[in-house]
Amino acid sequence: MKALIIVADVSYKGEYSMAVQALRQLGMEVSTGLVSKSVNVNFDIDLTGGLSEGILSNYDAVIYIGGYWAYYASTGKEIPGRVKPMVNKEVFEEILTQSVNGGKTTILPLATPAYAAKLGLLKGKKATVYPTTDLITILRNNGVEYINDNFVIDGSIITLKKVTVESLTKALSK
Numbered sequence: 422m423k424a425l426i427i428v429a430d431v432s433y434k435g436e437y438s439m440a441v442q443a444l445r446q447l448g449m450e451v452s453t454g455l456v457s458k459s460v461n462v463n464f465d466i467d468l469t470g471g472l473s474e475g476i477l478s479n480y481d482a483v484i485y486i487g488g489y490w491a492y493y494a495s496t497g498k499e500i501p502g503r504v505k506p507m508v509n510k511e512v513f514e515e516i517l518t519q520s521v522n523g524g525k526t527t528i529l530p531l532a533t534p535a536y537a538a539k540l541g542l543l544k545g546k547k548a549t550v551y552p553t554t555d556l557i558t559i560l561r562n563n564g565v566e567y568i569n570d571n572f573v574i575d576g577s578i579i580t581l582k583k584v585t586v587e588s589l590t591k592a593l594s595k
Contacts, residue, residue, distance in 0.1 A: 424449045425480040428464070429456050429513055430488030430506040433531060436584045437462060437486045440530070443589035449482070456516075457490075457508045472512045482593070483520045484528035485513075491532040495539060496555050514540060521578065528589070530581040532556055538563040548580040549573045 424444045431437045444451045454466035454476075466476070477483065485491075490508055493500045500506075520527045521542045529537055531551040537543050544564035549572060550556045560567045572581045572592040579592045 422447075422449045422481045423479060424451050424482040424484065425466075425477070426451060426453045426484050426486060427456060427468070427513065427516060428453060428460050428462060428486045429508045430490035431460055431462060431486065432488040432490070432506070436488060436530065439584045439586050440484050440486060440528075440589060443586045443593070444482075444484070446586065446590055447593055452480070454516075456513045457506045459505075459507045468512050468516070469507075469509050471509075472515050477516070477519055477523060477525055480525065482526035482528060483516070484530070485517060485533045487531065487533045487536060489532075491536050492551070492553075492556070495532050495535040495559055518542060524577050526577050526579065526593075528579045528581070528592075530584045530589075534565075534580040535559040538565045543578065546575040546578060547573050548575065548578070549582045550580065551582060 452465040454468045455464045456468045458469050490506045534548045534550040535556040538560050547566045547568050549568050549570050550560055557567050571588045
C-alpha cells in the first residue's frame with residue numbers, strides 16, 4: 422500500500438513524524454507532498470505551485486498534516502507570531518476534495534476535520550476533532566455528528582482527535 426502525506430504546516434510538534442512512523446510501521450510506502458513553502462521537511466512532491474492531474478491515483482491513503490495553520494484557517498482567527506505558513510490553500514482544498522469525493526482512505530487529524538467540514542466534505546458523517554469548543558462547533562454547524570473518541574471511521578474517512586503512532590495504526594488496522 423502507498424500513502425501520501427500532504428503537509429501544510431508542521432508547527433504542531435510530532436504530528437508529521439508520528440504519521441510517517443505509523444504508516445511505515447504498517448508497511449506502507451510513504452511519499453510527502455508539500456502545499457507550503459515555509460515547511461522544512463523532506464518531500465517527494467512539490468504542490469506549492471499547483472496540483473497535477475491524477476496525482477492521487479498512485480495512492481491508497483492520504484493524510485493531511487495541517488498543524489496550527491489548520492486550526493486558524495478553520496476558525497478564521499488570526500495566526501499569532503511572526504512566522505505564518507505560506508500554504509497554497511487552493512491546492513490543499515482541491516486535493517482534499519478529490520481525496521474525499523474519490524473514496525480514498527482520507528485521514529484527517531486534529532483540526533483538519535473542521536477544515537473539511539467547512540468545505541462541506543463531512544456533511545452527514547460522524548467525526549472527531551481536537552477537542553476545543555470552536556472546532557467541535559464547526560463540525561456540528563456543518564452537519565457533522567461529533568463523536569468524542571480518539572478516532573472515528575466513517576466510510577473511507579478517518580478522523581483523529583490527536584496523532585499518536587498507536588491511534589493511527591489502530592485506526593488504519595480496522
